[in-house]
Each structure stands twice: as structure tokens, then as C-alpha cells.
Amino acid sequence: MSTRIAFLKGHGTENDFVIVPDPENALDLTPAAVAALCDRRAGIGADGVLHVVRSAAHPEARDMAGEAEWFMDYRNGDGSVAEMCGNGVRVFARYLQHAGHVGEGDLTVATRGGVKRVHIAKHDSGAGDVTVGMGRARLPEGEVTVGVGARSWPARNVNMGNPHAVAFVDDLAHAGDLYTAPPVGPEGTYPDGVNVEFVVDRAPGHVAMRVHERGSGETRSCGTGACAVAVAAARRDGADPAATGTPATYTVDVPGGRLVITERPDGEIEMTGPAVIVAEGEIDAEWLESATR
């Protein structure tokens, strides 16, 4: 009988992940293995993989081991590595709770974007029950442009640890089928690729978005994207918490649900939403090996 690798499946506002617990970092999770796991027809299917490793056992996280016991080694569905995944951190925390590594309340998670503080609420407030401190947004100078077919829009360049281009549009249908990455200019602005958000207004402090994620295609939600959208919407609306001392809160509807984002006067951004574990199982190691050959 071939070796089995334990996995779980989870999602946050339908941004879905294969979770692979590997505390001692013993698995060789190559880009091809990640892509095989995320394949929605031949694999388990997901937008990305959450490789769960003890910080002390991962070369990229060892420095954070004193602050956070667990490292989220996040990979996009095509096997590429990303700096951060906002929904991923919330689902990662839910997994740690599910596995009995942590309880409700506060915890820390090491990511490539630094140590993130997470709070798992005892009761769902209605907005979902896992909150993550996402850190500060960076707003690099210079306007970018996003295009779809014959249309193009000015967009805001927002960095949430990972890169985003946020375009306000009249109708989310104008984003088209999003089967391929929308072109973003000027060329060379995002040498490592970019996540692109299309946004419409729903009401004051309430927007809706679609996203094309670097490395995953169109997804049903993107946490870092929703934060980038909230910050872009706040600046467009003349709200700058650092300047006014007043927090700015935006409700961001995504195809897979709703996220609530608050930017505090110190610049810290908090995101709240649901995070769910839906299944557990075993991967056939031989299949994974052959799928990556």
C-alpha cells in the first residue's frame, strides 16, 4: 500500500484551499505537486495550498519562530509562491483551532509578509468570526491602467504585502470572463505579476468586487484584494485615517460572500470574515508523485 499524506479542504468566503499539515517540513511540495493538488478536475481542486509548517522547521520562517509557532507556506494554484494570502491566514487559523493547536482568542501566524495577529471569536458577530491584522497598505506613486477588451480604466496601485491594481468600474460585468489576466500598464510596473480587482459601489462604505488573482485566475474572494479595495475606496472618498484620526470601515462583497475591513488611524488594517474547514482526507503519495512527473 502506498504512503498517504493527510490533507484538509477549507475556504474563506469561497476562496478555497487544500491544507497540508507538515509540521516538520518533511514534504517536498514542488510547484508541480501544488498545481496537481489544485487541479479542479484531476486533483482535489483549490485556489491555493496552505502548507502548515512549524516556523522553526522552515528556512523562510525560522526568524519568526519566537513570535509565531506556525508558518503559513502559501502557494497559488499554479504552484507559484506569494507573499501573503488574507483569506488563507484566516483559514490557516481555523485549521490550527480544528487540529487543537490553538483555542479561540488571539494567536499569531508567520507568513512571508511577516507575523500576522489573528483573533478567532467565540461567537460569530454576523460579519464572520475570524479577524486578521493585515498590517499597513503601501500606495506606490503613479497611476496604472487596467484593460479588458476595448475598455480601460485608471487603477490604484496598492501593496498589501502582495501587489494589487484596483479599478473602479460602472458594472462588474465589464470585467468580462476573466479567463486570462487583464493587461495592466504601464509595462514593467509589476515585474512579478499583479492581482487585479474590479470594484463597484453599492452604498456609502459598501462596495462589491471581482478579482483576477495572480497564479490562480478568477477566484470567488481575495482577502488582500478586499483590503486593497477598501483602502483605494477610502482614499477616493477622501478618507485617510492616519490624517484624520478616524477609522474607515468598508464592507466588501465578493462573489463568495462578504468581508469587513477597517483601516485604523495607526494605518493597521483589520479584516473579518468566515473561515470554514469542510473536509479531511488522504492524498495517495504515489498519485502525487506520478502527477508531477
Ligand SMILES: N[C@@H](CCC[C@H](N)C(=O)O)C(=O)O
Ligand atoms: N487569495 C489571497 C491572495 C493569494 C495570493 C495572490 N494570488 C498573489 O499571488 O499575490 C488572499 O485572500 O489574499
